[in-house]
Amino acid sequence: MNLQEIVYRVLEKVSGKAQSAQAAASWGESTPVSFEADKLKSIKTSQTILIGLKVIADGRVGESHVTDPEDVDLLVEKALSLAKFGREVGYTFPKEKAPDVKLYDEAVAEIPTERLVDQCREMLGLVKAYNPDITVYAYAAKQLVRTHVANTTGLDFEGEGTGYSLRVYGELVQEGDILMAGYGRGWRRAEIDPSEVARRAVERFRMAERIVQVRSGRMPVLFTPEGLEVLLLSLRLGLSGKNVLLGSSPLSGKLGEEIADPKISLTDSGVEDYRMGSGHYDGDGVPTGRTVLIEEGVLRNFLYDLDTATRAGKKPTGNTGCSPNNWLLVPGDIPNEEMLEGVEEGIVVDDVLGLGQGNPISGEFSVNVALGYKVENGEVVGRVKNTMLAGNVYEALKHVLVVGSRAEWVRGTLCAPPVLVDKLSVVSKA
Structure with a gap:
């Protein structure tokens, strides 16, 4: 044809x-x-x-x-x-x-x-x-x-x-x-x-063979690259130029300000070879490229399509609907295998249920842990059941303890290492 x-x-x-x-x-x-x-x-x-x-x-x-x-x-x-x-x-x-x-x-x-x-x-x-x-x-x-x-x-x-x-x-x-x-x-x-x-x-x-109990309370949480979706959903909404223009993004007016721990650096890229979020142009014919969103914790840019950029007086970034292409979270210095050292009690989150319910643009989340593990004295000891996780994305990003040194591609469009966050609210129904 x-x-x-x-x-x-x-x-x-x-x-x-x-x-x-x-x-x-x-x-x-x-x-x-x-x-x-x-x-x-x-x-x-x-x-x-x-x-x-x-x-x-x-x-x-x-x-x-x-x-x-x-x-x-x-x-x-x-x-x-x-x-x-x-x-x-x-x-x-x-x-x-x-x-x-x-x-x-x-x-x-x-x-x-x-x-x-x-x-x-x-x-x-x-x-x-x-x-x-x-x-x-x-x-x-x-x-x-x-x-x-x-x-x-x-x-x-x-x-x-x-x-x-x-x-x-x-x-x-x-x-x-x-x-x-x-x-x-x-x-x-x-x-x-x-x-x-x-x-x-x-x-x-x-890893899930043994079922263990976890207490309710505030404790460190390690998000695997898959589990990071808990934090990234709100960020996608907050970094949308359309939501910024409408005034509904909590990040409106914060360019140049520190919104996350300095260990957090995030880039949007539509030019990663062979990746599912890459392309030559967005839906308006604007070439794709790389946009630094967060640099060492400091908010640098938002994502714009042609229409929203024109209305906001900004340059379009090559993002259809102001949505991400591929997201790249910069790895840290600590080997992934050593990230849990020093964690006396915490959980690892790999998958959740209920993400997106409520008001995700505000950063608030309350989700069921579909696949997660308990950490004791730096070691994973078993799988947790009937456990919920709650918090605020923007507060969590300010309390990052460790970013792993090895990133991997997950969900087709995200390249990220594990991230350990301090003191999120864990609720056990046991």
Whole structure:
């Protein structure tokens, strides 16, 4: 399918009807394989096409999408019609060179479906070998994407990308206890070892074998890279330029101020090779890049899309909807294996339930610990149950004890080390 021809046809039809316009056409193919409860559930291959148009007509913006190349006339008509009721804007679509970032791996395109099935079977078998009583769920998938974008200002770009992911998790039910644990990895290269994914999943089950009680009280909490989602959800909202513009972010007006411990440095990046949050442009045609958000505890920048940046008098950062691309948390000096030394009593948090309930933009959180461990005298002694964790993200970030020296990529778009925070509120229902 010639995406360039589709985009050119859209721009030709909107010519003379709008002051500025940007069209994009993308084609994608996805092949997921899933095993459920130890058995093969599905193998699918699906293709999609999406054509989008943004226009600025009479100073107002309108946007529309269709999924059929034959509906180009409808696409243009809808975008122009919606612009009559759209917000007034003070920008035109940009024309800037794309950054040099690698998003495509030919080896992913060449992965046969049979290999995805075999990888699922391998992960499933390794988890069952550890404990045959675990009910196992396995997932493998590859994606191919091609996109062409052009606008009336002169931007004209076509790029392609790949995606590849493996995940295995399990459920162990015994004596009234239900334990769910697993591990997964995803990026744009065909380089994920299914045996390593399974090993990491088994490691979580092994650490959780013994159930121990934890007292209620304030104590140190170590967040694994996966568990850091507890802190990062509120930060995503607080660092959004849109929320800053609306005045709803607790970080409004605090640029240049210390908002976290000096051990915390955070960068947004859309130009990390082969990472899932990377891309050449955001949804407005603004090139992606790197934005330092927090530098040694000091707030340096917010994330902006084109519209919000224009309204705020700022430079756009290449972040669609003012949302993160990839986040990079700078590692510290203490080896991960030594982070718990000196902790007499505390917990490790790897996964939670209930995140996002309440008012996360304020920084307040109260979550159930889905997978966590008790620490005694610097050692993990077992898994905790019926435990809640509560606190305020912005206060927690001011009381960071240790940042680990080794970071890893999790959830596809976060590269972070473990972080040890002092004295959060732990509530045990035991």
